[in-house]
Amino acid sequence: MYPSRFRYEAPRSLSEALDLLKLYGEDAKILAGGQSLTPMIKLRFTSFEVLIDINNIPGLDYHRADSDGTLHFGALCRHSDLEHSELLHRQQPTMAAAAPLIADPIVRNRGTLVGSLCHADPQGDWASVMLALNGEIIAASAEGERVIPVSELVVGPFQNALRQGEIAVEARVPAPKGTVSGDYLKLERRVGDFATVGVAVALESSGSTVSRAGIALTGVGPQNIKATAAEQALVGNSLNSGTIDQAARLAAEAAQPKTDHRGSAEYKRHVVQTFVSRALANRQPARAA
Amino acid sequence: MEERRVNVTVNGEPKVADVEPRMLLAHFLREVLGLTGTHIGCDTTNCGACTVNFDGKPIKSCTMFAVQADGHEVETVEGISRASELHAVQEGFKEEHGLQCGFCTSGMMMTAKALLEENPNPTEEDVRWALSGNLCRCTGYQNIVKSVLWAAEKMRSEAAVRR
Numbered sequence: 001m002y003p004s005r006f007r008y009e010a011p012r013s014l015s016e017a018l019d020l021l022k023l024y025g026e027d028a029k030i031l032a033g034g035q036s037l038t039p040m041i042k043l044r045f046t047s048f049e050v051l052i053d054i055n056n057i058p059g060l061d062y063h064r065a066d067s068d069g070t071l072h073f074g075a076l077c078r079h080s081d082l083e084h085s086e087l088l089h090r091q092q093p094t095m096a097a098a099a100p101l102i103a104d105p106i107v108r109n110r111g112t113l114v115g116s117l118c119h120a121d122p123q124g125d126w127a128s129v130m131l132a133l134n135g136e137i138i139a140a141s142a143e144g145e146r147v148i149p150v151s152e153l154v155v156g157p158f159q160n161a162l163r164q165g166e167i168a169v170e171a172r173v174p175a176p177k178g179t180v181s182g183d184y185l186k187l188e189r190r191v192g193d194f195a196t197v198g199v200a201v202a203l204e205s206s207g208s209t210v211s212r213a214g215i216a217l218t219g220v221g222p223q224n225i226k227a228t229a230a231e232q233a234l235v236g237n238s239l240n241s242g243t244i245d246q247a248a249r250l251a252a253e254a255a256q257p258k259t260d261h262r263g264s265a266e267y268k269r270h271v272v273q274t275f276v277s278r279a280l281a282n283r284q285p286a287r288a289a
Numbered sequence: 290m291e292e293r294r295v296n297v298t299v300n301g302e303p304k305v306a307d308v309e310p311r312m313l314l315a316h317f318l319r320e321v322l323g324l325t326g327t328h329i330g331c332d333t334t335n336c337g338a339c340t341v342n343f344d345g346k347p348i349k350s351c352t353m354f355a356v357q358a359d360g361h362e363v364e365t366v367e368g369i370s371r372a373s374e375l376h377a378v379q380e381g382f383k384e385e386h387g388l389q390c391g392f393c394t395s396g397m398m399m400t401a402k403a404l405l406e407e408n409p410n411p412t413e414e415d416v417r418w419a420l421s422g423n424l425c426r427c428t429g430y431q432n433i434v435k436s437v438l439w440a441a442e443k444m445r446s447e448a449a450v451r452r
Contacts, residue, residue, distance in 0.1 A: 001311050002332075008293060008310030008356050038352045039334050042313070051310070053357060080346075104422030106337055106400065109346045110353070191421040192335060 079108035094182030132214030178204035300368025317355035337423035340396035366395035387436030389427035
């Protein structure tokens, strides 16, 4: 057996899970889809005295939209649910584009959006998507709930801002105010590899004017990067070859790529520029509000 | 050493065992139940040789603990044929020469079976997409894809006869 010994708890309700988390304190770790955590435990990169498996808690596998367009994703909503989600195809093109590019189809059957965000792998795709969309995490504890913007959730590689006793129970995407469009482009050496470069683009427009722009980058820095200057270059303007080129250039400047086995820094920066430009030019519209 | 009781339905039969929580599902199937058709290839969630169907969906059994299968249904390659009759997917791999060394085959077949249950009429692209988490180092995939398409056709024609 590869992992070191641990105690296993399989609570049947959120309150039971929170009680267990309180009981075991920092010795405990929440297990959701387990597609990142289990390999790390097997390789003994990490170990925990107690695993609290939340897969048996009913009612956490949802994803749904409020009437204003706010999107909610429960802690057990899996990547494959999102890949096949009619709701995302209708309303949230950036997420719809990213879902089929997460890991591989078998991993997508288990892995979860919320777990992936909490795992805070600097190479993760969903964090870029959520940064572009101003996404949030809802953390539940015995004291109640608090909202953590995804931009504040990740505090370092594999480190998140959850406090002891908290469980991330939901991811949320705020309601759009304009017409939604977006895309996620990912260059990978083969299916299931981490991104050589990933680019998330999420726009809201009023007529031909961009009212909100989200652009975030995967795989080109010590963490996912929100390309703020590129976003600002678009807001208040319409998309044309001039504004697209400018945003793509600013995004490439924001990238902090390193040369590694996936490519040279120069190559990755070039891909960022190409992808931002391509994603802005070919972005998918939301089909209905 | 603390063990936990696991009640799991494997290939339609209820199984009960006491296992350490750290035991992987792949090891449970192979070493506790003796179902060695499920292979362990890369051990790093990449190759898909250990693929089994968990409540009908393919998962990598090296990336789940056996205790997590408590109360669930697991189907392995040993469970897909009926008596001496091969499953259409198995027949397809035989007819179209969908294997060389055979190491990835059980995982390939479990993914293919789940695909065909969800989508009885897949395109070649659908098959390639579905199998993209299962690695084969021998065949170049051509004959694997043909095998799955062969199985799809056989299953459709059988379904047509039943109607």
